[in-house]
Amino acid sequence: MNFHNEPCDPSTPKRRRLGITKTKPQNVFKAANSSFINTTPIQMRLSSNLANRCDSPPLPCNQIEYLSESTSSSSVTNDIPCSPGVFETCFFKDIANWDSFKVSKNKENILKDYADEFNDEFQTRPEQNITTDCSISTSKCEKLFRDEIEQSFNNLNQSIINININKDKSSLFETNDSFLLDIRESGIITNQENSKNDEINKFTNNQVILNMNQNNFYGLPMIVKGLFKTYRKIEKFYDWQEECLNLDTIKERRNLIYALPTSGGKTLVAEVLMLREILNRKKNALFILPFVAIVQEKIWSLAPFALQLDFLVEEYAGGKGHIPPKKRRKKNSIYIATIEKGLALIRSLIELDRLDELGLIVVDELHLIGEPGRGSTLEMLLTTVIFANKGIQIVGMSATIGNLPDLATFLKADVYEKQFRPVELVEYVKLGNVLHRIVWGPGGMEIVPDRELSFDYSRAGAALDPDALGGLVAETAPRAACLVFCPTKRNCENVAALLCKLRRREMTNHRVEERVALQTALRNEGAGLDLVKFVRFGVAFHHAGLAGEERSLLEHAFRAGVISVLCCTSTLAAGVNLPARRVIIRAPLVGREFITLGAYRQMAGRAGRAGACEAGESVVVCAAASWARLRAVLAGGLGAARSALGAGGAAGALLLSGAALRLAGARRGLRALLRAALLPVAPPEPASRSRRRSCKEKCGPRAAIVPRSISYETLPGSNRVVCRLRSLDVDRVCDDAVRALLESGALEVVGGGGWDSIDDDTELAVSKLGRAAIKGCMELSVAKRLLEDLEIASRSLVLMGSLHLLYLVTPHDSGIKPDYRHYYSLYCELDEEGVQTAKILGITEMNAIRMMTGKPITNVPESVLCRFYIALMLRDLWRQMPFPAVAEKYGVSRGALQAQLAAAAAFAGGATRLCEELPARWGFRALLEPLALRLQHCAAPGLERLLALPAVRKARALQLLRAGYKCVEDVARASAGELTAAIGHLSRTAADHLVSSARMMLIEKVENLRAEAEDVMEGLKI
Ligand SMILES: Nc1ncnc2c1ncn2[C@@H]1O[C@H](COP(=O)(O)OP(=O)(O)OP(=O)(O)O)[C@@H](O)[C@H]1O
């Protein structure tokens, strides 16, 4: 099978082959009237402050950056001489010459000691020779060998840290800054100066100094103070941060939940705790964050700390992250993980009895535990850790939890709560033409009329924009940033179009050159015509329908002030850090649901971030008819984060993994495990009778595996179906789940029998199927379906290309509906591989004709038709057809297409691990492993090596490649100054982070080799 060079069928016409159809350019800006709004409101009390640009803190600049800040930068690692020969260091040579190494290093000793050691009566002479030689050489070589390897690795690490360091002139240690003088006084400089030519000494000295200075800066070496100042611009901790770090809870390493409003500075406390854990306690830390993008942002921002303080930051998100994590004997790691990857990591550590390598788990946005889907995964993770009881400290933080005591009970944690926000947030609700200020008091919430809005709209303008969004935006943009949260993707685009129609000269004339550059970059990514046009006016939309590269470009442009208005969905509220001067919530809706207080606070909280803005304000636009409901929501308090374990067999998944990890082996233990969850403390709300729906209605044929203690109901006013617990009897939920697991074959009774034959102590074991599901991190039902697919495919796998394999790794619940009328033309274009695969799946030309004519298909399940359609998309990407062309060909958004690709790559990875557990499926394992790898990168062929860098996306990778940086090593070898000179629009701070991340990746690579070498030595018992 040729994974790499599958050609397109040359018989297909080029335009169709590329999936390109002619599109009519849409002219959104027909109206010649370019000034609907005069920006002067009758009263503009706030306008005096608006001139302050909402500058953003340094963030991962994975795309083109629009700020030139090369004069204000500094680097921590700049004037230490470069270490030549990083890659010629002796480690690899030594490994290759192991035998000669042993002999040469020990020859004399061996000969000397030989006669004394020879005394075993039960061996022949030659055997004795061999044994004696080995034992002597082993005992004598061991230390030398270990030392040699140790030294090689240390040299290598230190060399990487210092590559080209003296090329840059600026240095942390050349400054007169008072923080850095502290460090100078602490002796670091002197030590470093003295040992300039002795890398090993320098390494050793650093270690000593770190230890000497412990507890000087919140229990950390003084150098950390300088790092926070240099890389975060943080000069002093807030009082609450200081107080929190000095809590007895922290000193005694008890679990803690701390709750502060948005922008309160919660992350800093978590970072200090993690640094203490790895530097002082020499244990690893796990930092759980909600999205891949935020994980990458954090990797990026911690990389300079890791380089300076000699630890590792490892990424566990998307396709990245080693499961189980590499065992490191010399360095500690902060694992930065998404919830799903965090669970896989924890399970793998427990399986190998290595959980005690972890000392601390920090969970950001802890309120997510109440969300359907991810919430149950997070609850499983935390429950498993608590139940395993290995003394791991758990710290959670959030701005929006309504039931802190419940979560504290679940986590056995203390609670620290403060109402602190460094930047004042003034909140308004717009009712009619009047802005009302929201006043929060102990008695609840009130609104106070603040000012009447009166924008000078033309008649046409007023008709176009009855909510005066243009006027509200005009009060802020372009001088300061404005986020407009919209309920839906479509609405984001419409509002952006509206704002452009109401264009003002002031908006149009701002940062013109950079906007043109942004337009070009977006065009290169295949962005739609509308978006490219809007950007010219400093306005853009941002939602899941856009490709990741487009979103990333827009985020950077927004942070840099090149675009000043971003119309986005609520996902940006808890997602990437995009500070704004003003936040407008276009309607009190998220999708079709009414807004919750938590969602409102997260969105409004994007306004006025510390370090970025001096003030912030939010305006929620509310129709008179919705005000009563919005008032009730705002006054009603934050919603409780309730257990999501009841839904979709999640309790069963927890119990199954508990059994597989040997945390519980019988019903008694499993009940105890479930009692340790959030479920008993904060169960889902009980169902109201009138709204109950039967499990069968909801789950169809899978109803059999839904516990009887669960029911479903439809939320009033929407189609959303939620899971409810019928009773609070957790033991019964457990029994239901165990029974379902036994019936499904995932659990087995040791010695035979079924549910009726077991008592509390009957031993239960996890079947092969159950183990495979756990290994693949899949729900049992998904694992079963996959195995059925593999079973069928094993009889007739089409290996003429990749299509059939891609079909197998296409998840079932893609959410994409094929355009059935288009199916026939796609079918007609199929090459031989396609026809064969379709035939194996039962899809015939007759089916395709029926689809085209709108007739129902009865002989092929809809899910098969749908997955084949998606597999065809994936194959086009695999064949390197451009993303926009594929999206257009199949009528899906680029964002949805990317999501399908990511889902298939993740599923292929899971399927590979599942097959690993099932020896009979070794063949599929061999096929799926490279497929999973290639799927991760097929969107950007040729850039794989650069895309390995955290938060580097296609556009940045392309820039690097064009500038001659082909791989991580090239970037690591560069200095920040060289990068900024070679790459347009790259700020010095971003370049610093980029180089640090690259160096950290190399060190991780070296550490991985060290771990392997040590594993081998351990295996040899030397
Ligand atoms: N002591 C400090 N001095 C100055 N700036 C700080 C300090 N602590 C944190 N910040 C800055 O405040 C901003 C917001 O901090 P952070 O992201 O930690 O907020 P948060 O509490 O996590 O908010 P959210 O709930 O919205 O995520 C960041 O830019 C951070 O660098």
Ligand SMILES: [Mg+2]
């Ligand atoms: Mg935060």
